Amino acid sequence: MKPEKFLTIGIDIDGTVTSPSSIVPLMNESFGRDLRYEDCLEYNLANVYQITDEEFDNWLAQNGERLYDEAPVHGIADQVLRNWYPLHKLIYISAREAHHHDVTLNWFARYQIPYHEVDLVGSHDKLAAAQKWGVDLFLEDRLENALQLSEALQIPVFLFDTPYNQARLPELVHRVTSWEEVDHKIKTLSLGQARV
Template identity: 75%
Template sequence: MRPDKVLTIGIDIDGTVTSPSSIVPMMNESFGKDLRYEDCYEYNLANVYNITDEEFDQWLEDNGERLYDEAPVHGSADRILQSWHPHYKLVYISAREARHRDVTINWFSRYSIPYHEVDLIGSHDKLAAAKRWGVDLFLEDRLENALQLSQALQIPVFLFDTPYNQGELPSLIHRVSTWEEVHDYVERLSLRKSSV
């Protein structure tokens, strides 16, 4: 990266900017379960809730708008993203579908989440979008995405620790528990880049 280039940060939304546990109460309500966030040991919630992928897709079709509207902010994401906005380019790349743009932008506005770009790609394959936006690092909660992005782009990925993303990580993926940890990493990375 050239020293004069602004650091471009790719950011997932669900489970990264929003609390990763926010889907559980709604799914419990819909499927008559009493699961805890800690019981969500894999990303595919159809397996966790013992339903078909089609049933989950239909549930998301019916409840996505409410889920995206009611999700709480993940920790201090709002404050830290506000502090980054003047210094870095913030590009949100999400598996949400384009039809959920209004509810997404309204949620960002409600919580004063700043952005430069919001790319709702409707797929978990974020590689093409990350390349298109030229991201220098990525924030994610899905292990498969973190592995793909770090390997294909040779960029650091910060993986928010959840019950569903456990496993060995290669050196470019950094497991983090809080937004403060990510902030410290990004500040160090930014300082290193600017001194090159």
């Protein structure tokens, strides 16, 4: 008999399971720039690259498939997620569009990253999906999402440290620098200790 899952973990994909720097080389190639990941001090890359939101949306529509196919894994995310899978319910909630479902699942298969559900919501507003799946905590790289989810749902959010999400954080949002660190914090939660 399989053990009951301990936690339902909401997990962003881009910049969380995939390396947060993976979009920069592709954008440099397309826009003839030589920016570094460290130069991306805000989440809105249209501002960073000094292009319009429409130009960025058009670029993503043309290059999204390649971006999602070629993105490297963020650190040891694949190993950690394989270890969590028998213990926790893994729900990936991403702003990716639904038509990127196949490339997303193929990428997960290539890196042997397990999942219970993959919900591509097509928007940065992940609140309804997080409520639908009843997540106990969330892993994210976008500051605005972390703030919204932690406040609305009163759940812990682990925010992966990036140049574009620097700010003072409320009590429920915990900055983490690696998958090793978030793994340790989840183990602490799983043991029933109140503090993260």
